[in-house]
Amino acid sequence: MADENGEWTPKPYVSGAERPRGEGSIFDPNHRTKDEEGPKAFITGWPVWHSRSPAIHGAWLKQFAIPGSYVRMGVPPEEIGEFFETLGESGFVGGNVTVPHKVAAFEAVERRDGDAEAIGAVNTLWFEDGALVGGNTDAYGFAANLDERLAGWADAGTTVVLGAGGAARAVVHALLSRGVERVEIVNRTMGRAEALAARFDRLFPGRIAAHGEEERAKLLERADLLVNTTPVPEKDPDDETPDWFPEPLPDLSALPDHALVTDIVYTPLMTPTLLAAKERGLAYADGLGMLLHQAVPGFERWFKRRPTVDETLRARLVADIESGL
Numbered sequence: 587m588a589d590e591n592g593e594w595t596p597k598p599y600v601s602g603a604e605r606p607r608g609e610g611s612i613f614d615p616n617h618r619t620k621d622e623e624g625p626k627a628f629i630t631g632w633p634v635w636h637s638r639s640p641a642i643h644g645a646w647l648k649q650f651a652i653p654g655s656y657v658r659m660g661v662p663p664e665e666i667g668e669f670f671e672t673l674g675e676s677g678f679v680g681g682n683v684t685v686p687h688k689v690a691a692f693e694a695v696e697r698r699d700g701d702a703e704a705i706g707a708v709n710t711l712w713f714e715d716g717a718l719v720g721g722n723t724d725a726y727g728f729a730a731n732l733d734e735r736l737a738g739w740a741d742a743g744t745t746v747v748l749g750a751g752g753a754a755r756a757v758v759h760a761l762l763s764r765g766v767e768r769v770e771i772v773n774r775t776m777g778r779a780e781a782l783a784a785r786f787d788r789l790f791p792g793r794i795a796a797h798g799e800e801e802r803a804k805l806l807e808r809a810d811l812l813v814n815t816t817p818v819p820e821k822d823p824d825d826e827t828p829d830w831f832p833e834p835l836p837d838l839s840a841l842p843d844h845a846l847v848t849d850i851v852y853t854p855l856m857t858p859t860l861l862a863a864k865e866r867g868l869a870y871a872d873g874l875g876m877l878l879h880q881a882v883p884g885f886e887r888w889f890k891r892r893p894t895v896d897e898t899l900r901a902r903l904v905a906d907i908e909s910g911l
């Protein structure tokens with residue numbers, strides 16, 4: 587929103603001394619776009635300083651020479667309702683939503699696309715005739731990455747999905763809507779696996795079931811595709827081992843030789859699951875492509891050009907990840 591000096595600041599958050607001032611906060615100079623012209627989009631989350639989306643959209647804006655911007659808007663959970671309510675006055679054409687605000691965004695929008703409805707979360711926002719609309723491009727990103735890197739993945743008879751959190755919902759939606767015959771959810775907390783299976787059983791009857799971790803090895807024996815959605819264990823801050831890596835690697839010995847493996851986690855790029863797949867000589871795809879591809883539909887909506895995910899952009903993000911940025 588331009589003030590009388592022609593300077594633009596996002597309306598919902600222009601003051602508030604109590605707010606944190608680190609990178610990704612509302613005081614982050616990165617999200618002040620006063621010198622910029624053209625459509626302005628954002629990513630909101632809490633925290634959001636670590637998000638790689640600005641690097642992706644920034645690269646595409648530059649590539650197309652579009653005079654627009656894509657900025658981080660760190661908004662704490664207690665303020666996210668107000669943020670969405672006042673978005674129409676902010677001057678943004680739309681934006682992305684990441685953890686922990688995807689369900690709040692789902693509730694805040696006036697309309698949703700079919701993927702957001704199925705997944706129960708919104709990661710992309712835009713306006714249509716003044717109304718705030720929400721979509722979900724995570725399932726699209728997941729599928730587009732595998733289309734590029736694991737040919738034939740959608741012909742899988744049985745897919746085992748490890749984890750039953752928010753990310754697993756998008757994965758399951760992609761798998762079932764692209765025609766994978768059966769999805770077996772394996773999760774530490776059985777109730778969460780059951781809730782996820784029940785949600786998608788309504789949409790795709792008889793093709794999904796929930797299991798506890800004790801069933802994992804038996805299920806892997808008939809898996810054509812394995813998808814990990816659980817986080818990589820974090821390093822103990824007191825552990826000073828150089829090149830520390832979580833051990834032991836997951837046991838993938840039960841998987842058939844033709845099984846494909848993917849992980850939606852991309853830091854590190856080679857997760858324990860992918861390393862185990864590599865050791866077994868299985869075909870695998872890392873999760874970075876999902877992040878890159880999920881950004882495409884949002885960019886096209888806001889900036890009116892459809893970008894492609896190319897090796898140059900991927901290499902740039904790989905370099906960032908490997909240098910610890």
Ligand code: ATR
Nearest residue numbers: 748749750751752753754773774775778815816817
């Ligand atoms: P996301 O949005 O990334 O999916 P989430 O909703 O917190 O994040 O879900 C994380 C998933 O990883 C959950 O299925 C979680 O299992 P629980 O439902 O039992 O909590 C799983 N997970 C997290 N840490 C795990 C661990 N150390 N071992 C096994 N599963 C783990």
